[in-house]
Amino acid sequence: MERVETIAGARSLLGRARSEGLTVGFVPTMGYLHEGHLTLIRKARESCGYVVASIFVNPTQFGPGEDYETYPRDPERDAALAGEAGADVLFCPSVREMYPDGYATYVTVEGMTTKLCGVFRPTHFRGVATVVAKLFNIVDPDLAFFGEKDYQQLLVVRRMAADLNMRVRVVGVPTVREADGLAMSSRNVYLNQSERAAAVVLSRSLEAARRAHAAGERRAAELSGLVRRMIEAEPLARVDYVEIYGLPDLTDIELVDGPALLALAVRFGKTRLIDNTVLP
Numbered sequence: 001m002e003r004v005e006t007i008a009g010a011r012s013l014l015g016r017a018r019s020e021g022l023t024v025g026f027v028p029t030m031g032y033l034h035e036g037h038l039t040l041i042r043k044a045r046e047s048c049g050y051v052v053a054s055i056f057v058n059p060t061q062f063g064p065g066e067d068y069e070t071y072p073r074d075p076e077r078d079a080a081l082a083g084e085a086g087a088d089v090l091f092c093p094s095v096r097e098m099y100p101d102g103y104a105t106y107v108t109v110e111g112m113t114t115k116l117c118g119v120f121r122p123t124h125f126r127g128v129a130t131v132v133a134k135l136f137n138i139v140d141p142d143l144a145f146f147g148e149k150d151y152q153q154l155l156v157v158r159r160m161a162a163d164l165n166m167r168v169r170v171v172g173v174p175t176v177r178e179a180d181g182l183a184m185s186s187r188n189v190y191l192n193q194s195e196r197a198a199a200v201v202l203s204r205s206l207e208a209a210r211r212a213h214a215a216g217e218r219r220a221a222e223l224s225g226l227v228r229r230m231i232e233a234e235p236l237a238r239v240d241y242v243e244i245y246g247l248p249d250l251t252d253i254e255l256v257d258g259p260a261l262l263a264l265a266v267r268f269g270k271t272r273l274i275d276n277t278v279l280p
Helices: 007-019 035-047 075-085 124-139 148-163 186-190 193-198 201-214 220-232
Strands: 002-004 024-029 050-055 089-091 143-147 169-173 237-246 260-268 271-279
Touching (some): 007 089, 007 124, 035 050, 035 143, 075 089, 124 148, 143 148, 220 237
Parallel strands (some): 024 050, 143 169
Antiparallel strands (some): 237 260, 260 271
């Protein structure tokens, strides 16, 4: 695996891959790789002749008081894991490389970014859309792979790519979970032992909603209320939101009579975790 830190270097490597007629797969990450990220790289390896992964802790998607400075980083470990998973190139640009002096252009996806995490992190998705657009322009992938744990992010990236006529196909990959059901996240390392034990209530509450839906419950308020009550019964949990929206555009619904996203964000101590399930 080759490791490159400049845009010019990445484009040079990708130019060679293109000249050989290889299909390019791309996995953008913020590093501190876990099995969820590695699953994305392996999926890209299965589908593409040339695989690029990126590691960039993007400052523009962090709001004031969030964990940009303390976000976990381990670049050497990440490089070893990415290579083992099948990446051909690891692109690790600096902040100055991505946002040079005088940078003044941002990408905004309207509508769906004002819901769910967008309410609590109002500038977050502008930063996500901007950095992903830049990475897509640099890598020019045929396929890009995103985890469904960040389902709202997946929807935002798909909308941005479609609206801006990008040729990339954005592929969603199911959430990878720990043995007890907790969705894998780089932020799980922030949890202490008690918080880690309490956090399994998230996947358990979503499973309860799936069972209720399968049994015939279609009222969105009842399904989200079931999840909220289970989580609020856990003393260490503080709910930011538990909400249901229609897919693919996060439309307001009262009845789950088509594909819908049941999503949540919950804090355990200083750690904010997200999770979701898609109701068919």
